[in-house]
Amino acid sequence: MILRSSPASPFGRKCKISASILGLTDRIEVTRTDTIDPNAPIQKENPLGKIPALILDDGTCVFDSRVICECLDNMAGGGKIFPQGDARWPALTLQALCDGILDAGILQVYEKRFRPEDKRHPDWVERQKGKVERALAHLESNTPATGSSPHIGDITLACALGYLDFRFEGTWRENHPNLVAWLDKFADAVPTFGETTPSD
Numbered sequence: 001m002i003l004r005s006s007p008a009s010p011f012g013r014k015c016k017i018s019a020s021i022l023g024l025t026d027r028i029e030v031t032r033t034d035t036i037d038p039n040a041p042i043q044k045e046n047p048l049g050k051i052p053a054l055i056l057d058d059g060t061c062v063f064d065s066r067v068i069c070e071c072l073d074n075m076a077g078g079g080k081i082f083p084q085g086d087a088r089w090p091a092l093t094l095q096a097l098c099d100g101i102l103d104a105g106i107l108q109v110y111e112k113r114f115r116p117e118d119k120r121h122p123d124w125v126e127r128q129k130g131k132v133e134r135a136l137a138h139l140e141s142n143t144p145a146t147g148s149s150p151h152i153g154d155i156t157l158a159c160a161l162g163y164l165d166f167r168f169e170g171t172w173r174e175n176h177p178n179l180v181a182w183l184d185k186f187a188d189a190v191p192t193f194g195e196t197t198p199s200d
């Protein structure tokens with residue numbers, strides 16, 4: 001299988017960590033993909049032109065990190081990083097919250113990267129910052145338990161905090177000690193987290 005991603009992509013990181021936990025890394029070739037290039041294959045494979053996208057052995061393209069991670073879980077037998085029963089909904093809700101942190105963070109980065117300075121909208125950027133701040137405050141007061149078998153919500157939380165370290169200078173660390181401790185434990189338990197530290 002081919003995973004189209006980039007070393008900077010936090011959503012791609014979710015997929016790489018999931019694959020590693022599930023023992024599927026050897027079956028996946030990661031190819032660096034430039035979403036800006038209008039001629040890159042990703043534009044046809046995923047009409048949204050977004051990474052990550054997973055090309056299965058039969059050529060089918062599966063996209064959106066949520067779908068890719070569940071697809072990988074299914075390949076590994078199911079129910080490993082996507083809990084079943086009542087535990088499923090808190091795990092998926094944590095994933096949704098942390099995907100939301102990533103979306104709000106990426107929109108702030110894109111505002112600077114893609115908009116000329118005179119077209120930027122400070123109020124809109126503040127709105128995105130507010131989402132991240134409220135989500136972090138909620139997670140600081142409701143920090144997930146750390147166990148030996150992380151689920152998709154934990155993986156996404158780790159990638160969201162890692163992205164804030166990468167693009168926002170880790171300022172979240174100053175006033176979220178529970179999350180700092182949580183991330184340290186996650187990094188100890190999941191070596192692929194350190195191996196997938198983002199870069200441009």
Ligand SMILES: N[C@@H](CCC(=O)N[C@@H](CS)C(=O)NCC(=O)O)C(=O)O
Nearest residue numbers: 009010011035050051052064065066
């Ligand atoms: N919900 C998607 C978000 C994917 C996403 O936003 N990917 C970014 C890179 S991290 C991207 O491809 N951006 C290019 C674009 O939006 O055109 C997922 O979970 O995979």
